[in-house]
Amino acid sequence: MQRTRRRGRTCTSPGKRVRLLVMRLLPALAALLALLQAAAAAQAVPDDGRWTMPGKDYASTRYSGLDQLTPLNVQRLKPVWNFSTGVLRGHEGQPLVVDNTMYVVTPYPNVLYAFDLTQPDYPLKWKYRPNVDPSALGMACCDAINRGAFYADGKIVYNLLDGHTVAVDAASGREIWNVKSAELSEGETTPMAPIVVRDRVIVGPSGGEFGIYGWAKGFDLATGRLVWTARNAGSDSATLTRPGVFKPFYDKGANLGLTTWANDAWKTGGAPVWGWLSYDAGLDLVYYGVGNPGPYNPEQRPGDNKWTNSVLARRPGDGALVWAYQFTPHDNWDYDSNAEMILADLTIGGGVRKVLVHFDKNGFAYTIDRTNGEVLVAEPFVSLNWAKRVDLTTGRPVLDSSKFTGDSKGNVKYICPSLEGGKSPVSAAAYSPRTRLFYVSTVNLCMDYHAEVKTRIRGTPFIGASTPYVAGPGGHMGAFIAWDAARGRKLWEIKEKYPVWSGVVVTAGDVAFYGTLDGWLKAVNARTGQPLWKFKVGSGIVGAPITYRGPDGRQYVAVYAGIGGDWSLLSGDLNADDPADMRDPADFIKDLARYTSQGGMVWIFAL
Amino acid sequence: MAQQGVATLGPRSDTLRNPDAGDQKSAAEGEKLFGSMNCDGCHGGGATGFAAPSLSDGRWRYGGTDGAIFQSIRDGRPKGMPAFGELLSPEIIWKLVTYLRSLPVPKTVPTQSW
Numbered sequence: 001m002q003r004t005r006r007r008g009r010t011c012t013s014p015g016k017r018v019r020l021l022v023m024r025l026l027p028a029l030a031a032l033l034a035l036l037q038a039a040a041a042a043q044a045v046p047d048d049g050r051w052t053m054p055g056k057d058y059a060s061t062r063y064s065g066l067d068q069l070t071p072l073n074v075q076r077l078k079p080v081w082n083f084s085t086g087v088l089r090g091h092e093g094q095p096l097v098v099d100n101t102m103y104v105v106t107p108y109p110n111v112l113y114a115f116d117l118t119q120p121d122y123p124l125k126w127k128y129r130p131n132v133d134p135s136a137l138g139m140a141c142c143d144a145i146n147r148g149a150f151y152a153d154g155k156i157v158y159n160l161l162d163g164h165t166v167a168v169d170a171a172s173g174r175e176i177w178n179v180k181s182a183e184l185s186e187g188e189t190t191p192m193a194p195i196v197v198r199d200r201v202i203v204g205p206s207g208g209e210f211g212i213y214g215w216a217k218g219f220d221l222a223t224g225r226l227v228w229t230a231r232n233a234g235s236d237s238a239t240l241t242r243p244g245v246f247k248p249f250y251d252k253g254a255n256l257g258l259t260t261w262a263n264d265a266w267k268t269g270g271a272p273v274w275g276w277l278s279y280d281a282g283l284d285l286v287y288y289g290v291g292n293p294g295p296y297n298p299e300q301r302p303g304d305n306k307w308t309n310s311v312l313a314r315r316p317g318d319g320a321l322v323w324a325y326q327f328t329p330h331d332n333w334d335y336d337s338n339a340e341m342i343l344a345d346l347t348i349g350g351g352v353r354k355v356l357v358h359f360d361k362n363g364f365a366y367t368i369d370r371t372n373g374e375v376l377v378a379e380p381f382v383s384l385n386w387a388k389r390v391d392l393t394t395g396r397p398v399l400d401s402s403k404f405t406g407d408s409k410g411n412v413k414y415i416c417p418s419l420e421g422g423k424s425p426v427s428a429a430a431y432s433p434r435t436r437l438f439y440v441s442t443v444n445l446c447m448d449y450h451a452e453v454k455t456r457i458r459g460t461p462f463i464g465a466s467t468p469y470v471a472g473p474g475g476h477m478g479a480f481i482a483w484d485a486a487r488g489r490k491l492w493e494i495k496e497k498y499p500v501w502s503g504v505v506v507t508a509g510d511v512a513f514y515g516t517l518d519g520w521l522k523a524v525n526a527r528t529g530q531p532l533w534k535f536k537v538g539s540g541i542v543g544a545p546i547t548y549r550g551p552d553g554r555q556y557v558a559v560y561a562g563i564g565g566d567w568s569l570l571s572g573d574l575n576a577d578d579p580a581d582m583r584d585p586a587d588f589i590k591d592l593a594r595y596t597s598q599g600g601m602v603w604i605f606a607l
Numbered sequence: 608m609a610q611q612g613v614a615t616l617g618p619r620s621d622t623l624r625n626p627d628a629g630d631q632k633s634a635a636e637g638e639k640l641f642g643s644m645n646c647d648g649c650h651g652g653g654a655t656g657f658a659a660p661s662l663s664d665g666r667w668r669y670g671g672t673d674g675a676i677f678q679s680i681r682d683g684r685p686k687g688m689p690a691f692g693e694l695l696s697p698e699i700i701w702k703l704v705t706y707l708r709s710l711p712v713p714k715t716v717p718t719q720s721w
Contacts, residue, residue, distance in 0.1 A: 138649065138687020141658060209648065454645070459689055461648020569657050573719060580668040581660035582717075594721050 047508070049549025051097045052151040054193045055428060056505070056546070058279040059343035062430035064547045067508035068555035069607070071525045074511050074532050077557065077605050081122055085600035087111070088577055090542050090564020092426055093148030093193060094503065095602065096156070097548040097558075098170060101125060103151070104602055107564065108132060108144035108161045112168060118551045122604075126173030133184060136162035139459065140189045141209040143568045145542075147276075147426075152196035153221060159190035165203050167224060177224035181205075181217060185459055188212050195277035196221055197286060197316040204273020208291040208336065211462035214271030216288060216312075218319050228319035232271035232290045232307050233257040239307070240319045248323050249373040250395040251306075260304035260329075268456045269301060270294035271308045275338030275425045278356065283371060285313045285322055287343075287356055289425065291336035296465035297451035299406035304329040309337045311358060313373065323373040325395060327360045332405040333386060333449065334419035334465070335362040340428045341370075342438065346486040348376055357485040359429055359440050361421030362397070364390055367485045379488030381481065382422035382442050383473045386415055405465070411450040418447035418469045420499065426565060428544055429483075430504040430512065435526055437491060438483040439512045441500035444472035445588070469570075469588045477589070480504075480514050480522075482529060492529035498592060501567070503544020505557075513557060515541025517567060518595040521559050521603070537561035539599035540574075540592075554606055562600040567592075574598060623674035627705040637706025640699060644691070654707060659687065665712030676704045 047065025056062045069077065085091070089107035096103040102115040102122070112128040137144055140161060149158035155167040155176060163182030168175055181203045182188035187210025194203045201219040205212060214232040219225065231238040236246075239257045253259065261269060272291040279286050293301055293308040309328040314321055328335045341356040346367065348355070356370040363384030367377035378390035387397035405412045420443050423429070427441040447467045454464030471477050478500035482491040502515035510526040517540040523533040540563030547557045563574060572583040573593040585593060627633035641647055641654065651657035660668065669679050680700050683690030691700065 134686055135683075135689070136687070138659065138689055140687075143658070452642070455643065457645055457694065460645040462645065463648045466652055572656070578660060578668070580664075580666040581656060582664040582666055583656045583661050585719075591721060593719070 051095070051546045051548050053096070053195070054094060054148045054150065055276055055278065055340060058281065060276055060278040060340045060428065061342060061344070061433070062428060062503065062505050062544070063432050063507070064505060065508045066547055066549055066555045069507060069511050069547070069557070070509040071511060071530070071532055073607060074523045076607050077523065077533055077535070078607070079535065079603055080556070080606045081604040083115070083602045085111070085113070085562070085602065087600045088598040089562070089600070090143045090145040090568060091560035091562025091600050092145045092542050092565055094544040094546045094560070095558050096149055096151050097546070098151045100551045101170070102558065103149055103156050103170070105146050105149050105158050106600065107146050108137060110146055110158070110160045112149070112156060112158070112173070114170070114173060128168050128173045128175065130160050130164070130166060130178070132160045133162035136184055136189055139184055139187050139207070139210065140191065141206065141461070142566050143564045145191050145565050147191055148193040150194050150196045155221070157194050157196055157201055157221070159192060159194060159203060161189050161191055163188055163190050163205070165190065165194065165201065165219065165224065167221070179219065179224040179226070181219070186210070186212055187459055192274045193276065195279060195286065197279050200227065200316045202277060202286060202316060204288065206272050206274040208270035208272040208294055209461050209463050210459070211268035211294045211456040212270060212272060213267055214273060214290065216273050216314070216319065218316065230314060230319040230321065231257070232273070232312065233261065233266040233269055233305070239321055240314070241321045246321050246323070247372065249325065251324070256306045260306040262302040265301035266305070268294065268462065269305060269308065273338070276340040276428055278341045278343050279316065280343055280354070280370060284315060285370070286316045287311055287313050287341040287370065289337040289339055289341065289358070291338045292334045293331050295454045295462045296334055297407050297453060298330060298332045299408060299451070300453065300464070305331065309335055311337060311341055311356070311368070311373070313370070325368065325373040325375065327364070327366065328362050329396060332403070333362070333415060335360065335421070336425060337361065339423060339425035342429060342431045343370060344431055344433070344485070346436070348486050355485070357431070357438055359423040361417065361419070361423070361425065362386070363417045363422035364397075365483055365485065365488065367488065377485065377488040381440065381483055381490060382444060383416050384422065405449045405451050407451050407453050409451065411448055413448050414446050415449055416446040416472050417443065418445035419467055420445055420469070420566060424501055424566070426542060427501050428503040430506040432506040432510070432526055434508060434510060436484070436486070437526070438485055439504045439506050439514070439526065440481050440483055441502055441504060441514055442479050442481055443499040443501070444474065444477050444479060445469045445499065446472045471588060480524070482526070494524065494529055494531065498589065501565070502541040505545045505547055507547055513545040513559070515543070515545065515559060517541070517563060517592060519561060519563070521545065535605070537603050538601055539563050540567065540596040542567065550606070557605040559603050560601065561603060563596055563598060568598070620670060620672065620674035620678040623677050625673035625677070625701050625704055627701045628673060630705055631709070633702045633705040634709035637702035637704070640703055641706055644695070646703070654710060662707050663710040673704050673708060676707060677701065680704070
């Protein structure tokens, strides 16, 4: 106290000094004001520093308005904390940060941890351990993963692997409701992250490899009561398609979910919902991608197979279908369309259009009018050879018939991209309104495709194709790219040795973060693509980094380590927890296990 | 088994005898069944492992005798292996067992070297 007063007395005429300082700083202040105005234009609402839903916002931009981390200082980023989740499976998804609490959902058995960010060492406030049916492990096609939770109305809402959806009190960890949302015995599992819009929780199933009959369901947020079920194929009544409400841009006719399937194949035709959902409040539309038709042998299901491999726009309140667009009709290659739909307003052809941007497994990046489903731009973002282009007048891909598959076609060689996709739907891209660029983790693999006839046996895999992979053109298996969706062109790319399988976050400091399969978290300059910083997190990254403001006002970055998902099946030798399961490495990725193995960790970084 | 309705009440694995043991024709039929019954969807083509463990590495979570493998297929196992006892007759299950037992166990040394 005394010292402070003494200093104050030595500082004569403080008012005059401040005025002088202001005069000198005026030009800088004006520049700062202009910058702030530009930032405000880019994002109307200042960032609250939280991360309450998987995609950061309803537009699924994974853009944070926090700007403390910049290309000039991010080199000083350091780990400040980490925590083993105690689970070894693929850690997809991302933490949430709400009210100075970090929420982490693990892969099966789907433990929910709540860390107190206001205390030293971030101790747990509570953990919630649901009772999950272990038989779900035999119904999950591609590891026992979970893609995260959604915070709404004081509740953490998420799915358990075994077809249950729960709401947990965010403050206490008390289970508020726990409902059966999917039918495990049919091969339905639920690793996706729900979206909550007003009082509706929307959920969908995995099971495109188990011959499910796919759907989306709307539950009541307060009680968990089922309000509506919308099938993704079948009759208009089953798909909640109503005359006068459903107005697709390209397709005509009634019962398209029936008439585009021969032999009633829609009944076991897949059409899962395992990706990310978006919402436009102005249009009151929820957007989600639908996955592959089953089985993989297309000759067992003649027709377009609507609405597999499509984007559907529905009213969240009652599930009514408003428009739909099919990216890959009559899928021959397992090109699911579950990847995120990022909502942005872009200048195209001289006018500002309300669009959604989607990087499909099929290798095309689509810029679509989100009011009606019209495709405005569709260009390849990776090497592809199954189609020549997308015809914007019909919305259909122009196919290369030499790449058609089926049991009568034998082994069809070298199809690009592989069924891992030009981008995995797992690895959600990000959009910066400052740079007007999309930041995308991509995969450069090609495949042979040998289809065979399969019979569906309830609760067993319904696949029917053998599809070995090779690295695509150039030999690298992945890249991190920046994409201009208004023009359909790649601005820059960073080649990576392995497929890039992580989500992305981009910030108002113009830094983008992504992770690699060999376990590096990387920061790059969002404008130039210049690599700025990297840190090895101990296991491959298949989750999505986030950024948030801590209780101390500082900007933090968080990410999961924990390789898995498809890579626990594909790479052969990453798993070390079962002495009775010894596999050779996969031919196309023989040395991945030299650099990483399983391990679930939450990491937090700061300057 | 089906009448009892409780999977674990079947005969003990060490009392089960494989009537097809070592029979190549049975093993070949078992290989086809491994595909047609969708076993390959989880355990991979050639049973080399995919979403579910390898069955061709000579190592077994729940025992590698013919009887133990029969029991795994018939009754299922806790971490996701379904019970096929109501779908497949004992004759069919023995063909699958005979196929899996016919797979050459690799001369794997437990060291992977780069």
